[in-house]
Amino acid sequence: MTQAAIYPEVSHRAEIPILSIRNLSISYQAKRGWVQAVRNVNLDVRMGEALALIGESGSGKTTLGLEIVRLLPSNARVPQGEILYQKIKKNSGGLGPTVDVMNLGTQALRQFRWKECAMVFQAALNAFNPVLRVSDQFADTARAHGYKQGRELEERAKELFHLVRLEPERVWKAYPHELSGGMRQRVLIALGLLLEPQLLILDEPTTALDILTQRNIMDVLKDLRTQLNFSMIFISHDLSLAAELADRVATMYAGRVVEVSDVYTTFKHPHHPYTIGLIKAVPTLTTHKDNISSIPGSPPDLINMPAGCKFHPRCPLADDRCRHEEPNLEPTTNPDHLVACWKWKTARLDMTA
Numbered sequence: 001m002t003q004a005a006i007y008p009e010v011s012h013r014a015e016i017p018i019l020s021i022r023n024l025s026i027s028y029q030a031k032r033g034w035v036q037a038v039r040n041v042n043l044d045v046r047m048g049e050a051l052a053l054i055g056e057s058g059s060g061k062t063t064l065g066l067e068i069v070r071l072l073p074s075n076a077r078v079p080q081g082e083i084l085y086q087k088i089k090k091n092s093g094g095l096g097p098t099v100d101v102m103n104l105g106t107q108a109l110r111q112f113r114w115k116e117c118a119m120v121f122q123a124a125l126n127a128f129n130p131v132l133r134v135s136d137q138f139a140d141t142a143r144a145h146g147y148k149q150g151r152e153l154e155e156r157a158k159e160l161f162h163l164v165r166l167e168p169e170r171v172w173k174a175y176p177h178e179l180s181g182g183m184r185q186r187v188l189i190a191l192g193l194l195l196e197p198q199l200l201i202l203d204e205p206t207t208a209l210d211i212l213t214q215r216n217i218m219d220v221l222k223d224l225r226t227q228l229n230f231s232m233i234f235i236s237h238d239l240s241l242a243a244e245l246a247d248r249v250a251t252m253y254a255g256r257v258v259e260v261s262d263v264y265t266t267f268k269h270p271h272h273p274y275t276i277g278l279i280k281a282v283p284t285l286t287t288h289k290d291n292i293s294s295i296p297g298s299p300p301d302l303i304n305m306p307a308g309c310k311f312h313p314r315c316p317l318a319d320d321r322c323r324h325e326e327p328n329l330e331p332t333t334n335p336d337h338l339v340a341c342w343k344w345k346t347a348r349l350d351m352t353a
């Protein structure tokens with residue numbers, strides 16, 4: 001069955017979270033101390049939506065994605081949090097049980113990865129074994145998860161190649177080095193979708209690709225979403241790509257989610273000075289160079305963070321309260337627009353004045 005048929009019994013599915021991250025914190029042990037990569041994150045991914053995670057390098061986006069599929073390196077520690085995943089019955093489309101991904105044992109985790117949730121990383125060449133043909137890589141993944149083999153597998157893979165705009169016959173028999181970077185990235189996206197996951201996490205899927213190839217991948221992703229109807233977490237520091245693909249956007253800064261809203265609000269009416277700064281830093285074909293401004297300073301040292309709001313040393317609106325008390329993520333006048341800033345009511349006005 002294709003994913004277009006998933007969830008038929010669930011009405012208002014757009015409002016049901018498929019993934020609820022609660023109070024999640026993650027640190028890495030480093031020589032100098034503990035790097036607080038993710039701090040007390042609360043975030044939902046709703047059924048069928050594309051959620052973009054944006055923020056500068058080092059803000060914790062990849063770490064969050066890795067923990068969702070429980071692939072953190074061994075020096076990581078997760079002192080607190082829950083990742084609640086809503087299962088959907090693939091045959092009926094009805095709601096199944098909710099599981100905490102953090103409590104899954106080895107066997108259940110193996111079922112969860114790929115079948116429920118798959119992650120596609122950047123640097124597609126490293127993801128392949130150079131001596132295996134694409135067909136063998138698909139067979140390995142299928143075998144490891146008890147998925148169909150032989151002719152059936154080949155048919156499913158070729159169907160996916162067609163969807164990601166690859167020539168099925170050529171790619172099925174190819175070695176990774178015979179494919180361009182953009183083709184390899186599309187093969188990985190197809191592989192990610194092989195076991196019909198409900199949630200696909202894409203970590204900077206177009207980084208390191210030229211602009212035309214990037215365009216191509218974005219078009220493929222948009223097509224796939226309309227055809228297969230899975231949920232997506234799209235990790236990117238490229239705001240224009242996030243704007244194009246996402247239904248909702250979460251801005252991360254120093255390990256925390258500092259703003260979440262629908263994509264229109266994020267780009268037209270952002271309330272966090274950091275989100276505003278990110279947006280003002282994006283050049284467009286029509287912006288005059290005098291209107292582009294970068295955010296002064298750099299992100300904090302995650303081993304030794306400042307007190308209060310972690311953005312305060314770079315924030316033009318910071319006052320004494322910001323320097324001492326860290327704000328929580330709270331609803332604005334729109335309950336779907338959450339911001340962690342003491343100044344959110346005036347931020348937009350002050351920043352654009």
Ligand SMILES: Nc1ncnc2c1ncn2[C@@H]1O[C@H](COP(=O)(O)OP(=O)(O)OP(=O)(O)O)[C@@H](O)[C@H]1O
Binds near residue numbers: 057237
């Ligand atoms: N294995 C690791 N050991 C120690 N520190 C790490 C490790 N992986 C990531 N970090 C640190 O954790 C913080 C968050 O990194 P992460 O890669 O999650 O951020 P990001 O927002 O995805 O950045 P990027 O866009 O550069 O990938 C950074 O300070 C990073 O240096």
